[in-house]
Amino acid sequence: MDEDFWKNKTLAEMTDAEWESLCDGCALCCLHKLEDEDTGEIFFTDIACRLLDTSTCRCKDYGARAKKVKSCLVLKPDAPEVFAWLPGTCAYRLLADGADLPAWHPLITGNPDSVHEAGISAMGKVTSETVTTEWTVLRKLGD
Ligand code: SF4
Ligand code: SF4
Numbered sequence: 001m002d003e004d005f006w007k008n009k010t011l012a013e014m015t016d017a018e019w020e021s022l023c024d025g026c027a028l029c030c031l032h033k034l035e036d037e038d039t040g041e042i043f044f045t046d047i048a049c050r051l052l053d054t055s056t057c058r059c060k061d062y063g064a065r066a067k068k069v070k071s072c073l074v075l076k077p078d079a080p081e082v083f084a085w086l087p088g089t090c091a092y093r094l095l096a097d098g099a100d101l102p103a104w105h106p107l108i109t110g111n112p113d114s115v116h117e118a119g120i121s122a123m124g125k126v127t128s129e130t131v132t133t134e135w136t137v138l139r140k141l142g143d
Contacts, residue, residue, distance in 0.1 A: 006095055006107065012076040017118050022091040024105050026121040027057035029073050029086055032129065033141065034120065042141035048126045088142045089120050
């Protein structure tokens, strides 16, 4: 991968490896969401998709995710409208909006755990939908 490729390429120009490396592994997009009927605001709950390994924040079947979970957000550079469903910390959303990667991003730190150490990710905060249906709100979409 080119050094600092995210500064020199558009999302559409990136290789598959570069594209995938933008994901910081926060798993926030793998949480169920709630919409406030009155305000239209959307919130992430602490209930995770059945395919999320909540101990690692990784998908248990990433290759078949779209087939197995219809609501899975499969991101593509030519479908930026989907980015609106991502948290404000997500690299795809940040770069699409012309912002830079945050200091805690694994591509900046060289440490895949830096997203967890910074408290950004879902690690330690969520439960699988296979275990419970009781939820609380974690954060507002976009925060
Ligand atoms: S919200 Fe963005 S950075 Fe986090 S897991 Fe989803 S795609 Fe990756
Ligand atoms: S299928 Fe995998 S990538 Fe998609 S929401 Fe579920 S855990 Fe996340």
